[in-house]
Amino acid sequence: MSDWAPIAKEYDPLKAGSIDGTDEEPHDRAVWRAMLARYVPNKGVTGDPHLTLFVARLNLQTTEEKLKEVFSRYGDIRKIRLVRDLVTGFSKGYAFIEYKEERALLKAHRDANRLVIDQHEIFVDFELERTLKGWIPRRLGGGFGGKKESGQLRFGGRDRPFRKPINLPNMKNDFYAEGSAEKRNWSREGTRDWRTRDRDHERSREKRWPERERAWGESERERDSKEERSRGRERKDRDR
Numbered sequence: 035m036s037d038w039a040p041i042a043k044e045y046d047p048l049k050a051g052s053i054d055g056t057d058e059e060p061h062d063r064a065v066w067r068a069m070l071a072r073y074v075p076n077k078g079v080t081g082d083p084h085l086t087l088f089v090a091r092l093n094l095q096t097t098e099e100k101l102k103e104v105f106s107r108y109g110d111i112r113k114i115r116l117v118r119d120l121v122t123g124f125s126k127g128y129a130f131i132e133y134k135e136e137r138a139l140l141k142a143h144r145d146a147n148r149l150v151i152d153q154h155e156i157f158v159d160f161e162l163e164r165t166l167k168g169w170i171p172r173r174l175g176g177g178f179g180g181k182k183e184s185g186q187l188r189f190g191g192r193d194r195p196f197r198k199p200i201n202l203p204n205m206k207n208d209f210y211a212e213g214s215a216e217k218r219n220w221s222r223e224g225t226r227d228w229r230t231r232d233r234d235h236e237r238s239r240e241k242r243w244p245e246r247e248r249a250w251g252e253s254e255r256e257r258d259s260k261e262e263r264s265r266g267r268e269r270k271d272r273d274r
Contacts, residue, residue, distance in 0.1 A: 038198065042190030045168035047071075047176050050188045054199040064186045068175030075163050081113055081132045083164035085139050090128040090159075092116075093152035098129075104151055105131050109138020130161060147192070159192045 042050065047068035049055040060066050089101070098116050105111060116129040133139045139160075147158040157179075162169050170176025178191025189196050 040195035045166050047170055050190050053189055053197050055196045056199050062186055064175035068170045071170050071174040073170050083161050086130050086132045086161040088159050088161050090157045092127045093154040094125045096152045108142035110134040
């Protein structure tokens with residue numbers, strides 16, 4: 035796992051569907067769909083992808099002017115593209131912001147993530163469609179992040195980075211291999227020890243059982259005598 039990294043350097047739908055990037059089988063149908071997808075980035079999108087930020091989870095009422103007001107504090111903006119529905123013209127809740135300088139891009143990437151705009155906590159990341167090899171968008175079962183309620187979380191991005199795998203040592207089953215006489219002896223001795231302990235435990239339980247029976251019998255007799263005394267007092271009270 036020497037090449038492990040919390041952020042994916044190349045998009046793999048199977049790995050993105052795994053919390054530590056080690057799954058060998060897809061765990062939901064969306065992963066299958068992403069694995070079978072053949073996605074080509076939108077050639078109509080212009081601008082420098084390496085100077086572009088992806089801004090998501092926007093309030094649907096947030097406008098381009100509001101985004102410009104907030105993000106221009108990090109540097110000069112070349113272009114803002116708020117993605118809208120082609121039919122209704124309403125915002126889809128995400129946008130792309132292209133800066134003129136890389137320094138401004140990096141500053142906004144660092145400081146603007148989880149900023150609250152119009153009562154919504156936004157998510158900011160680099161544009162991935164044209165910069166991450168193998169990228170598959172969310173609508174085809176890929177992407178990063180996601181909500182727990184959906185059951186289709188995707189890992190390896192800024193929102194949900196991979197968790198480091200637990201490295202378990204390779205345990206070779208050489209119990210019957212050459213040179214394992216000590217292990218076999220240890221196992222036989224261990225088995226004998228457990229059998230001895232079991233016998234001792236049974237004997238001890240057999241010895242304790244009569245004592246417990248006597249104790250239970252005495253407690254039963256005491257309870258019976260208390261009940262008799264109580265009934266006797268009740269009869270005397272009635273006679274009076």
